[in-house]
Amino acid sequence: MQRIYFLMCKPTHFDVSYIINPWMQGNIAQTSHDRATSQWRDLLSAIMRRARVELVDPEPGLPDMVFTANAGFVLDDVAVVSRFRHPERQGEEPHFERWFRSRRFSVLTMPSDVPFEGAGDALIDRGSPRVWAAWGHRSARASHDLLRKFLGVEVASVRLVDPRFYHLDTCFCPLEGGYVMYYPPAFDEQSNRVIDRLVPPASRIAIDETDALYFACNAVNIGGTVIVSKATPKLQQRLAACGFELIETELSEFLKSGGAAKCLTLRLNEPRGRAWVARSA
Numbered sequence: 001m002q003r004i005y006f007l008m009c010k011p012t013h014f015d016v017s018y019i020i021n022p023w024m025q026g027n028i029a030q031t032s033h034d035r036a037t038s039q040w041r042d043l044l045s046a047i048m049r050r051a052r053v054e055l056v057d058p059e060p061g062l063p064d065m066v067f068t069a070n071a072g073f074v075l076d077d078v079a080v081v082s083r084f085r086h087p088e089r090q091g092e093e094p095h096f097e098r099w100f101r102s103r104r105f106s107v108l109t110m111p112s113d114v115p116f117e118g119a120g121d122a123l124i125d126r127g128s129p130r131v132w133a134a135w136g137h138r139s140a141r142a143s144h145d146l147l148r149k150f151l152g153v154e155v156a157s158v159r160l161v162d163p164r165f166y167h168l169d170t171c172f173c174p175l176e177g178g179y180v181m182y183y184p185p186a187f188d189e190q191s192n193r194v195i196d197r198l199v200p201p202a203s204r205i206a207i208d209e210t211d212a213l214y215f216a217c218n219a220v221n222i223g224g225t226v227i228v229s230k231a232t233p234k235l236q237q238r239l240a241a242c243g244f245e246l247i248e249t250e251l252s253e254f255l256k257s258g259g260a261a262k263c264l265t266l267r268l269n270e271p272r273g274r275a276w277v278a279r280s281a
Contacts, residue, residue: 004222005052007099007266008044011036011066012058016257020086021166023258036253040066043220043227043249043261050222054268056099062092066254067263069169071096072118075131075151076272079105080122085115085138103268108150116143119266120167126221127178127203129154129272134168136160136188153272156198158191165212169262173217176224179242181205183212205242211235215251215260229260 014036016027047053058065070089072081079100084090100107110116121139123132131151135141136159144155158168162185165171171186180199184192184206195204207216214230221227226244229251239246251260 003052004050005054005268006047006220007056007068007071007268008040008047008053008264009056009066009068010058011040011254013060013063014058014066014254014257015063017063018088020088021258022164023255027256031253031256039249039251039253040264043251043264046227046247046249047220047222047265050225054103056096059092059095062089062095064089064257064259065092065095067120067257067259068096068266069263070118070120070167071266072100073116073122073131073147074105074119074266074268075124075153075270077104077106078108078151080108080110080116080118080147080150082118082120083110083112083114083116085117110143110146114142114146115140116146117167120169120263122147123168123172123174124270125156125178125180126174126176128198130198131155132158132168132172132174134158134160134172137163137166156194158194159188160186161188162186166258167263169218170215170258171212171217173219173221173262175205175221175226175242175244177203177243179203179205181207181217181219181226181239183207183209183217185209186212205235205238207235208232215255218260218262220261220265227261229255 072079081097117138121134133144144157165186172182216231219226219228227247
């Protein structure tokens, strides 16, 4: 079996330097570089025991580059590079594009007027040949049609309505075996109906607000292991009952910026199975 590998970026320049989500409010210049570095290294160690990690060089003036989930969306050898909605993050785009090209990915880009924030808002289902894609805060609804066109994939579109959960990966996590861990109030009614239709009841792990605010859905899933910043005993028991080993690694410094384990990683080898087809959901 091919070993999973991820892209990460050292938090050399990480800080809260502006406000583009509610988590950043009140946290400008309130992060500890030493604590952030220690927490990032602990996450790196937890991942490297189970997977391979590649690094992209951090760039001065781009404090959120550490959140590599937003570098782009990867499937097979294709990388769809992000188009950030906020000017504060747009400077990351050429650095990530250059990195993908240096690793021989086929690089695709969205039109300049179509925001798309990569694997923050586009996640691969682990039980069906499907991409879950969100709109409402950062990525445009039009990006979903372009993902279908670029990659020939089924895209299940969902709308985010709670500004605290501004990316899909802050409130929705596909897990191995077709399970989905998610926070229903982050989505509108129609989107919850889409989730109910596409994910069997036994495979839906709906979390409560406490775990949602821990960013428990912002998890790194490697096989039977789920790595999170924090989870309640209730969620720990639910995941264990589904056969998952839960690992907690403190990421409080990154939560000040609105990110946790998943935000700090981008899975780079996402293979396409034979069943992948282009459909709308």
